[in-house]
Amino acid sequence: MLTTGTTILSAVKSAVDPTTQVVYVENPTPDFIxxxxxxxxxxxxxxxxxxxxxxxxxxxxxxxxxxxxxxxVCESVKCVVVLMSGRPVVIEPYVSSMDALVAAWLPGSEGQGVTDVLFGDYGFTGKLAHTWFKTVDQLPMNVGDPHYDPLYPFGYGLTTEPTKGF
Structure with a gap:
């Protein structure tokens, strides 16, 4: 049986007010932004x-x-980056340009789950079950290591209440 889901783009279009213009560009240039x-x-x-x-x-x-x-994008307009990965990846060079970062991990077939928290229908919850490194040269990295200096430490994260708004 094939599971039909929603993309994050289609979920965004469904989540915003119908008068809100959603513009999708796969590789936007600085000039376009x-x-x-x-x-x-x-x-x-x-x-x-x-x-x-x-x-x-x-x-x-x-x-x-x-x-x-x-x-x-993030150097020109207020932005949130939704990162889809199965593990920590190198993001340290880009974090300073982001207004928000969402580690969505591998959200499966429902982009609606991502927009549910982005647009405040549900609060963000989650704590890192591992350390997020700055560079791969730091690996392996564990709490208690003499040179433990992560980008985000073990247990980092947040819990928020739904706000009903972006």
Whole structure:
């Protein structure tokens, strides 16, 4: 049986007021972002889909155009980055340009679950069950290591109440 789900884009379009214009561009340039009067941006990026070892990326980075899109968009407009990955990946070079970061992990087939928290229908919940490194040179990294200096420490995260609004 095939499961039919929703993409994050279709979920965003369903979640916003019908008068809200949603613009989707796969690889927006800085000029495109600056030439429009965007109020907010949602950048969805992450690892390519993989199933255990055969598609695994050994360098733990977000493939292009993800990093370029984050920089192009988030340096020009208030943005939230939704990161879809199965594990921590290198994000430290981009964090300072983001207004918010959502580690959506691998949300399955329902983009609506992501927009439910982005738009305040449900509060964010979650704490990291592992340390999020700054660079892969720090790996392995564990709480208590002499040089423990993570981007986000073990247990980092938040719990919020629903707000009904972006």
């Amino acid at each position: 600056k030439s429009n009067n965007f109020s907010y941006a949602i950048v969805v990026t992450g690892e390519y889909p993989y199933s255990e070892s055969s598609g695994d990326n050994q360098n733990l980075t977000i493939p292009e155009p993800g990093p370029t899109t984050i920089m192009n």
